[in-house]
Amino acid sequence: MKKEEFFGELHSLLELKSVPALNEQTKLKELTEYDSMMILSMIAFVDQFFNKTLTAQQLNSVNELSGLMNLIGRENFE
Amino acid sequence: MGSKITRIEYYLPETVLTNEELSREFPDWTPEKIEQKIGIRTRHITRKDETALDLAYQAALKVLEGTDRSTVDFVLLCTQSPDYFLPTSACILQDKLGLPTTAGALDFNLGCSGFIYGLAVAKGLISAGIARKVLLLTSETYTKFIHPKDKGNKTIFGDAAAATLVEFSDREAIFEFDLGTDGAGMNNLIVRNCGIRNPIDPKSETINEAGEIIPSGNHIFMNGPEIFNFTIKTIPVMIESVLRKNKLTMNEIDFCVFHQANKYMLDYLRQKLKVPTEKYYNDMLETGNTVSATIPIGLFKAREKGQIRPGSRVLLCGFGVGYSWGATIIQIQ
Numbered sequence: 485m486k487k488e489e490f491f492g493e494l495h496s497l498l499e500l501k502s503v504p505a506l507n508e509q510t511k512l513k514e515l516t517e518y519d520s521m522m523i524l525s526m527i528a529f530v531d532q533f534f535n536k537t538l539t540a541q542q543l544n545s546v547n548e549l550s551g552l553m554n555l556i557g558r559e560n561f562e
Numbered sequence: 563m564g565s566k567i568t569r570i571e572y573y574l575p576e577t578v579l580t581n582e583e584l585s586r587e588f589p590d591w592t593p594e595k596i597e598q599k600i601g602i603r604t605r606h607i608t609r610k611d612e613t614a615l616d617l618a619y620q621a622a623l624k625v626l627e628g629t630d631r632s633t634v635d636f637v638l639l640c641t642q643s644p645d646y647f648l649p650t651s652a653c654i655l656q657d658k659l660g661l662p663t664t665a666g667a668l669d670f671n672l673g674c675s676g677f678i679y680g681l682a683v684a685k686g687l688i689s690a691g692i693a694r695k696v697l698l699l700t701s702e703t704y705t706k707f708i709h710p711k712d713k714g715n716k717t718i719f720g721d722a723a724a725a726t727l728v729e730f731s732d733r734e735a736i737f738e739f740d741l742g743t744d745g746a747g748m749n750n751l752i753v754r755n756c757g758i759r760n761p762i763d764p765k766s767e768t769i770n771e772a773g774e775i776i777p778s779g780n781h782i783f784m785n786g787p788e789i790f791n792f793t794i795k796t797i798p799v800m801i802e803s804v805l806r807k808n809k810l811t812m813n814e815i816d817f818c819v820f821h822q823a824n825k826y827m828l829d830y831l832r833q834k835l836k837v838p839t840e841k842y843y844n845d846m847l848e849t850g851n852t853v854s855a856t857i858p859i860g861l862f863k864a865r866e867k868g869q870i871r872p873g874s875r876v877l878l879c880g881f882g883v884g885y886s887w888g889a890t891i892i893q894i895q
Contacts, residue, residue, distance in 0.1 A: 521826065524826060531794055
């Protein structure tokens with residue numbers, strides 16, 4: 485998946501209003517929308533687009549969006 | 563020779579907890595956000611002196627209206643909040659309901675998969691010739707296990723009981739089952755204390771300085787993301803398997819009633835399973851997640867709304883605490 489497409493899809497799926505767009509440096513836990521529902525949405529997103537299971541523990545360890553991309557696997561991004 | 567569901571009724575306790583009340587207590591979630599994301603507007607809560615047995619009794623009174631009680635020969639009660647360790651709640655209900663002393667009665671302890679397991683046991687009893695009319699009760703009061711500051715669980719769960727009559731039939735209307743268990747998931751949905759292994763710890767801290775919930779063990783703990791992972795991994799495989807066992811495809815299913823966990827999870831499962839919205843029940847607006855009662859309540863309401871009718875082939879699926887899961891296909895009478 486192209487990185488720009490990934491940022492766009494995730495931004496729309498998470499229904500983010502606090503930031504106009506996402507990038508690798510976006511600090512997920514600092515988003516005002518960050519809560520338990522957002523964690524579920526991220527798990528669903530990664531399952532849907534990358535067929536990969538992320539645990540709550542893995543997601544909790546992520547700070548910037550780049551960390552989420554590392555968990556998904558850099559080989560999945562163009 | 564087979565078995566069929568002949569009647570379903572349900573009972574909700576009178577006290578209602580609204581999104582507005584929750585939002586006043588937890589201002590970071592608006593009533594609209596709760597409804598939009600989780601699909602719940604209100605949930606019914608038992609009074610302090612009201613128990614799962616009381617709810618089951620009320621639901622049973624409704625389902626037995628017009629039925630000769632002497633013909634009920636088995637009572638199955640699914641609950642994880644029994645009145646006593648002993649005696650068995652189903653035995654107490656046999657007496658309270660005036661059912662014959664020749665009836666068998668037992669409780670079984672399951673959560674969101676409980677209705678499916680109850681149908682499996684009822685079908686087994688009937689096909690073995692042990693019973694001909696089984697009163698299956700699924701009654702739960704998780705709200706009694708929730709810490710008052712636990713926003714997530716308080717938002718999701720409601721109390722309810724459902725009563726279902728499963729009877730002998732010349733033609734099978736409860737078809738093949740697919741059941742599964744994985745106790746390795748026990749720690750992801752648990753009330754750790756209050757049983758024999760860990761008694762209640764009155765000194766247990768539950769809220770830290772930042773106001774966050776620390777699972778004390780005295781209350782329900784649910785690792786939502788892990789339950790979500792379990793569900794999206796396990797349920798599609800089970801659905802494929804139950805369809806295969808019944809030699810059917812999803813196109814031949816008229817309607818699906820899955821355990822009503824929360825709207826978000828159900829929407830995602832539907833999308834993953836490629837089930838059209840018009841064939842998929844997703845409504846817990848007025849009740850919340852009522853654990854083992856969601857599927858029979860869903861069947862009742864789907865019938866009321868005309869989403870299912872006599873002859874409809876309906877796929878039922880329950881999943882949750884244990885982990886435990888199960889699915890079957892029924893024909894509506």
